[in-house]
Amino acid sequence: MTISRRRFIESGLAVCAGLVGSQAVAALLPSGGVGTAVAGDATPSPASTDATGGTSAPYDPNAHSWAFLVDTTRCIGCGNCVKACKRENHVPEKPPYNRTWVELHVVEDDGSLVITSPDGGIEGFPPVPVGVEPQDVSLAYFVPRLCMQCQNAPCTSVCPVSATYTTPDGVILVDQDRCIGCGYCVVACPYGARYIVPSGESSPMGIPGVVDKCTFCYHRVTRGMRPACVEVCPVQARQIGDLDDPADPVTVAIKEKRTVVLKPELGTKPRVHYVGLESEVG
Amino acid sequence: MAVTVAGRTVTADPRLAWRAVRIEVASQPRALKAWFAFLTLLLAIGAVGALLSLPPGDEVFGTKPSFEWGLLISAYVFFAITTSGLCLASSLGTVFGIDRFRPLEKRHALLALFSLVTAFGVIALDLHYPVRLAFGAVLSPSPMSPMWWMGVLYFGYLALLVVEVTSMFTRRERIHNVSCLLASFMAILAPSTLGAVFGVLASRPYWHGSFTPPSLLMAALLAGISLLGIVFCVVVRFRLAGWERSQSLAVPGLRVLLTIALFTAFLVTGWQVLTTLYGGVPGLSDSMDAVLVGPLAPTFWIGKVLIGLAIPLVLVALPRFYSVGPLFVASVLTFVGVFFDRTIFVNAGQVVSSTAASGVVSMPFNTYTPSLVEIAIVIGAFGFFAMAYTLAERFLDMSEHTGDHLPILSRWGRHDPHGHAAAGPYAHGTAATEH
Numbered sequence: 001m002t003i004s005r006r007r008f009i010e011s012g013l014a015v016c017a018g019l020v021g022s023q024a025v026a027a028l029l030p031s032g033g034v035g036t037a038v039a040g041d042a043t044p045s046p047a048s049t050d051a052t053g054g055t056s057a058p059y060d061p062n063a064h065s066w067a068f069l070v071d072t073t074r075c076i077g078c079g080n081c082v083k084a085c086k087r088e089n090h091v092p093e094k095p096p097y098n099r100t101w102v103e104l105h106v107v108e109d110d111g112s113l114v115i116t117s118p119d120g121g122i123e124g125f126p127p128v129p130v131g132v133e134p135q136d137v138s139l140a141y142f143v144p145r146l147c148m149q150c151q152n153a154p155c156t157s158v159c160p161v162s163a164t165y166t167t168p169d170g171v172i173l174v175d176q177d178r179c180i181g182c183g184y185c186v187v188a189c190p191y192g193a194r195y196i197v198p199s200g201e202s203s204p205m206g207i208p209g210v211v212d213k214c215t216f217c218y219h220r221v222t223r224g225m226r227p228a229c230v231e232v233c234p235v236q237a238r239q240i241g242d243l244d245d246p247a248d249p250v251t252v253a254i255k256e257k258r259t260v261v262l263k264p265e266l267g268t269k270p271r272v273h274y275v276g277l278e279s280e281v282g
Numbered sequence: 283m284a285v286t287v288a289g290r291t292v293t294a295d296p297r298l299a300w301r302a303v304r305i306e307v308a309s310q311p312r313a314l315k316a317w318f319a320f321l322t323l324l325l326a327i328g329a330v331g332a333l334l335s336l337p338p339g340d341e342v343f344g345t346k347p348s349f350e351w352g353l354l355i356s357a358y359v360f361f362a363i364t365t366s367g368l369c370l371a372s373s374l375g376t377v378f379g380i381d382r383f384r385p386l387e388k389r390h391a392l393l394a395l396f397s398l399v400t401a402f403g404v405i406a407l408d409l410h411y412p413v414r415l416a417f418g419a420v421l422s423p424s425p426m427s428p429m430w431w432m433g434v435l436y437f438g439y440l441a442l443l444v445v446e447v448t449s450m451f452t453r454r455e456r457i458h459n460v461s462c463l464l465a466s467f468m469a470i471l472a473p474s475t476l477g478a479v480f481g482v483l484a485s486r487p488y489w490h491g492s493f494t495p496p497s498l499l500m501a502a503l504l505a506g507i508s509l510l511g512i513v514f515c516v517v518v519r520f521r522l523a524g525w526e527r528s529q530s531l532a533v534p535g536l537r538v539l540l541t542i543a544l545f546t547a548f549l550v551t552g553w554q555v556l557t558t559l560y561g562g563v564p565g566l567s568d569s570m571d572a573v574l575v576g577p578l579a580p581t582f583w584i585g586k587v588l589i590g591l592a593i594p595l596v597l598v599a600l601p602r603f604y605s606v607g608p609l610f611v612a613s614v615l616t617f618v619g620v621f622f623d624r625t626i627f628v629n630a631g632q633v634v635s636s637t638a639a640s641g642v643v644s645m646p647f648n649t650y651t652p653s654l655v656e657i658a659i660v661i662g663a664f665g666f667f668a669m670a671y672t673l674a675e676r677f678l679d680m681s682e683h684t685g686d687h688l689p690i691l692s693r694w695g696r697h698d699p700h701g702h703a704a705a706g707p708y709a710h711g712t713a714a715t716e717h
Contacts, residue, residue: 097347154483157424158428158483159424159427160424160427161414161418161423161424162422162424163418180410182409183351186347187350187483189485189636190485190636192347192348196350196410207338209410210338210411
């Protein structure tokens with residue numbers, strides 16, 4: 001087959017025009033994509049209801065900046081938060097798949113750290129972890145874990161199709177209609193906060209093979225409600241707050257208490273702050 | 283109805299085609315029949331694995347949230363770097379004026395093409411929604427993502443390889459020369475970007491760092507040289523097209539290149555281990571513990587060091603083994619060793635826990651066992667690769683490519699169509715080797 005120079009240039013221009021045109025279409029569509037129905041829990045409701053069921057003003061994501069406070073001195077490791085999260089967000093029942101989980105950190109007399117999380121702590125914890133002698137325990141405490149909603153998130157920058165993104169109010173979401181299931185964000189997350197939904201299991205969008213993670217229960221927060229895990233915590237070890245509100249208790253606590261974030265050396269700038277951590281948490 | 287492919291007329295009538303296949307099979311030597319039967323078996327195993335993996339989800343794979351990248355990613359990386367290695371190996375010869383492989387370049391161009399197609403096939407089965415990738419990469423590109431760049435570069439590389447191979451067999455010299463030159467650049471860019479996919483992940487100390495992309499280039503070179511060694515030894519053994527040139531020029535040249543590459547890989551591995559042990563960086567030294575004395579130790583010491591480096595180095599470096607047989611064995615072992623090396627690389631980056639969420643007790647290391655489906659897909663991938671090349675060797679005209687190259691490529695050591703060394707500073711030495 002022979003091809004003339006004119007024909008070659010015409011074909012090349014046609015391909016370029018197609019690419020540019022598709023980009024323009026993608027930019028014009030909401031949420032930056034073609035065929036994008038943003039994940040079920042990611043769509044702010046313009047006329048939403050608050051926790052009491054009453055209506056509230058339309059949600060403005062630019063008027064908020066969400067943060068989370070975990071008080072490890074209060075957590076009793078009951079697992080209610082894990083159960084509530086699984087129910088609320090259709091998280092698979094199998095133990096390895098969690099949006100939130102609880103770890104028990106045991107520091108022994110010799111300084112060694114033993115971390116346990118049987119089934120993500122959903123059914124609570126045994127009095128003493130397997131393999132640890134009670135007399136050797138010098139310190140023990142629970143550490144609730146969830147997505148850190150990093151301000152400098154590795155997961156958003158590595159996604160090859162921009163399926164994971166940060167909302168204006170600081171929450172990182174996954175467009176499950178766009179996710180290709182490559183798992184790059186799963187291995188990029190320093191906190192192990194992501195998983196790929198197994199087949200035959202439920203997920204917020206009912207799509208297996210895509211990534212799922214904690215969203216601070218965005219569908220609830222944008223309707224004036226608190227996240228499910230915060231709602232059910234019997235000891236208020238978990239709190240969500242708005243950093244744009246100077247009087248918010250969480251904002252005050254982050255400013256005035258000595259809170260820490262996990263793995264600060266990575267520069268991810270988490271929005272989840274911890275109170276009372278006694279050892280470095282991986 | 284009939285179509286003409288590479289100068290051969292092929293019927294499109296099913297009955298005639300079946301008859302042609304039967305005649306072809308009947309005309310094959312027994313050893314070739316056995317080889318085809320073996321490859322068909324591998325393909326069948328792979329096809330079963332591929333079908334089982336089609337529904338999206340992780341159940342049929344051994345991967346889990348704490349160990350998301352498994353055997354298929356290792357296989358993808360292996361085939362992807364092999365593609366580049368083939369091009370690099372031949373380019374290296376050109377750069378240093380040892381233009382021994384160029385007249386035989388049909389083989390390494392075809393091998394590179396088949397290897398890249400195999401890599402894409404494996405990664406498509408690992409991705410849960412590969413079609414979305416094709417659209418998403420164009421409609422919502424993410425230039426911040428090394429994986430996006432890797433996809434763009436390898437796709438471009440695939441296109442160039444198709445042009446290169448097609449123009450080579452249809453004797454379109456000008457197009458061939460340009461595509462050859464561009465493919466050489468892409469052969470360096472693509473694997474180093476693949477290295478960056480791992481290298482940018484600060485959360486994985488074993489992968490993180492500027493050392494990762496060049497180390498992938500090193501592995502690519504080793505894979506490419508060893509695969510050329512396998513193929514040219516087979517060409518000489520079975521006296522296939524161009525075997526005289528293979529025996530007199532390509533095989534000795536490959537021995538030198540393989541020796542240098544193996545020795546360099548030995549040094550790189552040694553320094554990588556030593557610097558990691560001295561540093562004691564959390565996460566990094568834990569991963570190296572897993573490699574040296576932990577769950578990855580058998581693969582490292584036996585698969586990589588012994589099979590992949592030490593034995594091949596002895597076989598190619600000692601003068602008493604200077605013959606085609608030992609070079610073939612050394613090439614096979616090196617090729618296998620690179621595959622082990624890639625599995626170690628992918629696994630070591632994930633072997634250290636970032637959370638205890640999936641575990642009962644904080645284990646010293648994450649564990650991962652590939653499922654039968656993953657193993658079947660990889661077996662099928664090797665079967666496809668070997669089958670494609672065997673068919674090409676059997677049915678395509680693999681005689682020497684005789685075209686001239688762009689001045690930049692043929693500055694040193696151009697060869698004439700008959701295999702005699704021509705102009706260039708190494709021409710005298712090459713001719714001496716040949717005769």
